[in-house]
Amino acid sequence: MSSSSSSLEQPQVITCKAAVAWRAGEPLVMEEVEVSPPQPLEIRIKVVCTSLCRSDLSAWESQSLLPRIFGHEAAGIVESTGEGVTEFEKGDHVLAVFTGECGSCRHCISGKSNMCQVLGMERRGLMHSDQKTRFSIKGKPVYHYCAVSSFSEYTVVHSGCAVKVDPVAPLHKICLLSCGVAAGLGAAWNVADVQKGSSVVIFGLGTVGLSVAQGAKLRGATQIIGVDINPAKAEQAKTFGVTDFINSNDLSEPIPQVIKRMTGGGADFSFECVGDTGIATTALQSCSDGWGMTVTLGVPKVKPEVSAHYGLFLSGKSLKGTLFGGWKPKSDIPSLIEKYMNKEIMIDELVTHNLAFDEINKAFDLMRDGKCLRCVLHMPK
Secondary structure (H helix, E strand, O other): OEEOOOOOOOOOOEEEEEEEEOOOOOOOEEEEEEEOOOOOOEEEEEEEEEEOOHHHHHHHHHOOOOOEOOOOEEEEEEEEEOOOOOOOOOOOEEEEOOOOOOOOOHHHHHOOOOOOOOOOOOOOOOOOOOOOOOEEEOOEEEEOOOOOOOOEOEEEEEHHHEEEOOOOOOHHHHHHHHOHHHHHHHHHHHHOOOOOOOEEEEEOOOHHHHHHHHHHHHOOOOEEEEEEOOOOHHHHHHHOOOOEEEEHHHOOOOHHHHHHHHHOOOEOEEEEOOOOHHHHHHHHHHEOOOOOEEEEOOOOOOOOOOOOOHHHHHOOOEEEEOOHHHOOHHHHHHHHHHHHHOOOOOOHHHEEEEEEHHHHHHHHHHHHOOOOOEEEEEOOO
């Protein structure tokens, strides 16, 4: 890493390594990128570690907004701050998050939602504040991803999209709370509000699905059914509370029929954690008449419309969606970190691989082949 100026007063452009996607589905390329100084209300972060989420993989396979720097589950240290930033200072440990919390918009003050109207999920590859990028290669812009872009040694985020954390907390573990683990726990606790004695079915036993499982277990659910096409996940899922495993490829009858037979009429709560709207329909069919609730967490790559017979809703079933498990990042994530530090929730068990940053394409291969839950990438020290 080098600086374009020796000035000690104002942040300058930084040149560092980043893994850049030039074409959809093709290996990322390590490039020298220029990272602009943080603008008003922004911070520049030295990324310490970043984990690969399936959303990164899906976007990399399908996105047309390129070149781009992916990555959104990240932890690091504040390198510099822009004008007007009072919450952070150089040296603070932080999590970067893909959805922010301004604290003053209608949703932030409602007490009902985490869908910040100012710093919500950014889809255009630009900064919230001025609709420009902070990355460039030889003067040409490189797009951001989810307002984080952590597959870079340095990144710039809006201060509302970062959470200050206790420096004692291990960054290479808690980075998973930037997305997957928090999303799963929140779906079980905040959205479904799983009750003691409940029956639960979870479609997809990746990091999100297993986090739903441990959230349901901690709430006292007595039957937690996991559905996946990878038989290798059966034993691992038990650690997180799954009581019954179904390999849907082995079934000779529709999944909802099997679930209804196992639960005596349908699960109390059903969770779609794959990113497949067809499975969202299956999950809805698998929950109980009268009160069954289905929560969808996945982000579909194709066919974003959900199809369901209206009779499912007339029978009293409900379908809900959630982003980030309903958590407000600044208000709520510190409490999840505290739970982890107190050994109340599991994160370590979800980290199946630790790799150096320059092995990032290996991480993509592992996830694409279904051989990892979370791969944490460590930046050079």
